[in-house]
Amino acid sequence: MVPSKSLKIVVCIKQVPAVPDMKIDPATHTLVREGVPSILNPWDKIGVEEGIRLREKYGGEVTVITMGPPQAKEAVLECLAMGADKGIILSDSTFAGADTIATAYTLSMQIKKMIYDIIICGRLAMDAETGHVGPHLAELLGIPQICYVKRVDVDIDRERVIAHREVEEGVEIVEAPLPVLLTVMKGLNEPRLPTLKGVIGSRRKEIRVINSSELGGDMSKYGLKGSPTSMKKVFPPPLRKPKMILQGDPKEVVESLVQVLLREK
Amino acid sequence: MSEDTIKEITDFSGYKGVWVFAEQRDERLKNVGLELLSVGRRLADKLREELVAVLLGHKVEELADELSAYGADKVILVENELLKRYTVDAYVKALAELSLKYKPSILLIGGTLKGRELAPRLAARLGTGITSDCTDFDIDEEGYLVQIKPFGKLMAEILCRTRPQMATAKPNIFKKLEQDRSRKAAVIREEVKISPEEIHTKVIKVIEVTNNPYENIENAERIVAGGRGLGSKENFKLIYELADVVGAAVAGTRSVVDRGWLSANQQVGQSGKTVAPKLYIAVGISGGAYHTVGMQNSEVIVAINKDPNAPILQMATYGVVGDLFKIVPLLIEKLKRIQR
Numbered sequence: 357m358v359p360s361k362s363l364k365i366v367v368c369i370k371q372v373p374a375v376p377d378m379k380i381d382p383a384t385h386t387l388v389r390e391g392v393p394s395i396l397n398p399w400d401k402i403g404v405e406e407g408i409r410l411r412e413k414y415g416g417e418v419t420v421i422t423m424g425p426p427q428a429k430e431a432v433l434e435c436l437a438m439g440a441d442k443g444i445i446l447s448d449s450t451f452a453g454a455d456t457i458a459t460a461y462t463l464s465m466q467i468k469k470m471i472y473d474i475i476i477c478g479r480l481a482m483d484a485e486t487g488h489v490g491p492h493l494a495e496l497l498g499i500p501q502i503c504y505v506k507r508v509d510v511d512i513d514r515e516r517v518i519a520h521r522e523v524e525e526g527v528e529i530v531e532a533p534l535p536v537l538l539t540v541m542k543g544l545n546e547p548r549l550p551t552l553k554g555v556i557g558s559r560r561k562e563i564r565v566i567n568s569s570e571l572g573g574d575m576s577k578y579g580l581k582g583s584p585t586s587m588k589k590v591f592p593p594p595l596r597k598p599k600m601i602l603q604g605d606p607k608e609v610v611e612s613l614v615q616v617l618l619r620e621k
Numbered sequence: 622m623s624e625d626t627i628k629e630i631t632d633f634s635g636y637k638g639v640w641v642f643a644e645q646r647d648e649r650l651k652n653v654g655l656e657l658l659s660v661g662r663r664l665a666d667k668l669r670e671e672l673v674a675v676l677l678g679h680k681v682e683e684l685a686d687e688l689s690a691y692g693a694d695k696v697i698l699v700e701n702e703l704l705k706r707y708t709v710d711a712y713v714k715a716l717a718e719l720s721l722k723y724k725p726s727i728l729l730i731g732g733t734l735k736g737r738e739l740a741p742r743l744a745a746r747l748g749t750g751i752t753s754d755c756t757d758f759d760i761d762e763e764g765y766l767v768q769i770k771p772f773g774k775l776m777a778e779i780l781c782r783t784r785p786q787m788a789t790a791k792p793n794i795f796k797k798l799e800q801d802r803s804r805k806a807a808v809i810r811e812e813v814k815i816s817p818e819e820i821h822t823k824v825i826k827v828i829e830v831t832n833n834p835y836e837n838i839e840n841a842e843r844i845v846a847g848g849r850g851l852g853s854k855e856n857f858k859l860i861y862e863l864a865d866v867v868g869a870a871v872a873g874t875r876s877v878v879d880r881g882w883l884s885a886n887q888q889v890g891q892s893g894k895t896v897a898p899k900l901y902i903a904v905g906i907s908g909g910a911y912h913t914v915g916m917q918n919s920e921v922i923v924a925i926n927k928d929p930n931a932p933i934l935q936m937a938t939y940g941v942v943g944d945l946f947k948i949v950p951l952l953i954e955k956l957k958r959i960q961r
């Protein structure tokens with residue numbers, strides 16, 4: 357990596373279904389995305405905002421990257437309108453059905469071709485909520501990771517990041533050399549809304565769409581085929597049988613409730 | 622993918638044993654590791670293989686007794702000053718080297734914040750798959766680990782076609798076994814070479830926060846939880862008042878945490894905490910599956926909801942159909958009177 361006095365920042369973003377309780381296709385056991393409105397994963401929006409703020413402070417460039425279907429372009433445009441500089445969409449039917457390992461492999465194949473100082477991922481994506489892709493990606497790239505970040509400072513001269521991150525016992529202040537991968541928490545910042553000027557400007561920014569043959573790499577590691585995990589079946593959750601339903605006059609209901617609760621202990 | 626393609630490349634004969642990572646901090650074991658030993662015990666018995674606890678730290682040998690009392694057949698112990706305090710770099714290195722040497726078939730890791738960043742990095746290093754936040758496990762006819770977790774409104778069964786089969790599970794999902802101090806696990810000492818230069822992410826300082834007792838929901842015996850039915854942040858004072866009379870901590874759904882009515886560490890459910898108190902009072906909560914996975918192991922569940930069709934009433938031990946703004950004040954008054 358060329359030492360730089362400005363920051364090359366890559367933000368990994370994902371488009372997710374907007375509805376909280378999504379549907380599953382009974383045949384393929386994958387998420388039904390058709391007809392479901394999509395949004396930019398909220399944690400990724402925080403990632404984009406932080407990338408832009410770092411660029412504003414230290415200079416440099418913010419590239420957003422996503423692996424997804426062609427309509428993921430909407431999410432990329434939103435990030436460009438916020439102020440990101442460039443977009444990359446990794447899109448190919450070969451990439452479809454990827455689990456987190458295959459997703460991270462795909463992203464890593466592109467990012468390895470780039471020059472970067474900081475990679476930012478969301479702490480989780482709202483659809484499956486694994487939070488795996490960031491740590492997988494850091495490992496595949498062989499760079500340090502700082503997860504659950506709530507504050508970031510860069511020591512440009514020493515090429516190090518100092519971050520506050522959430523852990524069970526409180527806040528850990530950690531330091532790592534560039535390049536580094538961060539996963540960001542809610543509360544790190546308040547993402548800006550795209551301005552009209554931003555929206556218009558975004559149309560002139562570069563968005564590259566890359567397919568599997570351009571990306572290269574080991575085709576057996578992409579998509580469904582490259583995924584070590586897969587869903588075998590889905591079934592309705594077991595119900596606990598109710599012991600007692602109380603209804604009617606509130607006074608009587610409370611009376612009975614207190615009676616039964618006293619008996620419980 | 623159909624089941625036969627999931628299992629196409631399968632010579633796993635070299636991979637044996639169920640491993641549980643025993644997370645410790647300040648020479649004290651986290652409960653989640655002990656909880657995983659209980660489900661690990663069941664899996665190991667079904668496979669007729671060994672249950673192994675992996676313990677990393679510095680001067681932590683004594684903890685091996687506790688791990689055997691809670692079900693481990695064997696404890697692999699690595700003591701090293703650089704493992705005293707957790708860092709993702711040192712811990713991933715140690716676990717990866719041990720896994721490559723012993724080739725476990727299953728590796729379970731507690732879904733603490735540290736576990737959730739350590740496990741996926743380790744999986745990538747080992748070139749294997751991983752499933753997060755499982756709520757149950759089983760072994761199928763061919764000896765695969767069935768990883769069960771909520772998916773949408775349903776439950777999903779996930780298989781992994783590489784080894785080790787890795788998964789995380791949150792605290793409070795599984796119940797610890799009864800301690801049996803007469804059990805004596807074999808302790809195997811291992812060395813892992815770690816140099817300070819390999820620890821890229823260095824901890825400079827830890828600012829410990831002492832939790833507000835209302836927010837310490839993971840360890841509370843009683844919890845009063847509020848949902849969107851409360852209508853506003855101000856109305857949560859009703860929930861706090863009820864919590865005071867019952868001696869409970871205060872929790873809520875994601876909907877209320879997203880609205881800023883409670884803090885994030887009070888969220889129960891798939892993307893929050895899992896709790897299993899003696900008493901869980903759910904007020905104005907609909908009972909979406911993503912919420913109920915986080916509290917379904919509670920001993921007694923009381924639900925107060927004005928909608929007789931709310932799913933929470935289906936799973937409650939005592940379901941109260943009614944307006945919370947009438948029921949809860951009466952309940953507080955009545956309980957106060959009894960306590961006097």
Ligand SMILES: Cc1cc2nc3c(=O)[nH]c(=O)nc-3n(C[C@H](O)[C@H](O)[C@H](O)COP(=O)(O)OP(=O)(O)OC[C@H]3O[C@@H](n4cnc5c(N)ncnc54)[C@H](O)[C@@H]3O)c2cc1C
Pocket residue numbers: 375376377378482483484485847848849850851873874875876877888889890891892893894904905906907908909910911912915925926927928931943944945946
């Ligand atoms: C990937 C993912 C992860 C998620 N993780 C979580 C999680 O960790 N935790 C979580 O909780 N949710 C989670 N959710 C959201 C979850 O699916 C539900 O949407 C949420 O739990 C609903 O919250 P609620 O019960 O407060 O609100 P609602 O579903 O809006 O329910 C409010 C209830 O209050 C009742 N009510 C209203 N007024 C009154 C009154 N005056 N008296 C009595 N009852 C009244 C209503 O009848 C209704 O049943 C997740 C969703 C997704 C997609």
Ligand SMILES: Nc1ncnc2c1ncn2[C@@H]1O[C@H](COP(=O)(O)O)[C@@H](O)[C@H]1O
Pocket residue numbers: 367368369370397399400421422423424456459463476477478479480481482484485486487488489490
């Ligand atoms: N398909 C994808 N394309 C780009 N980034 C992704 C993709 N999936 C996940 N990520 C990144 O990884 C983070 C965690 O996602 P997940 O592991 O799916 O919970 C997200 O917030 C994104 O930053």
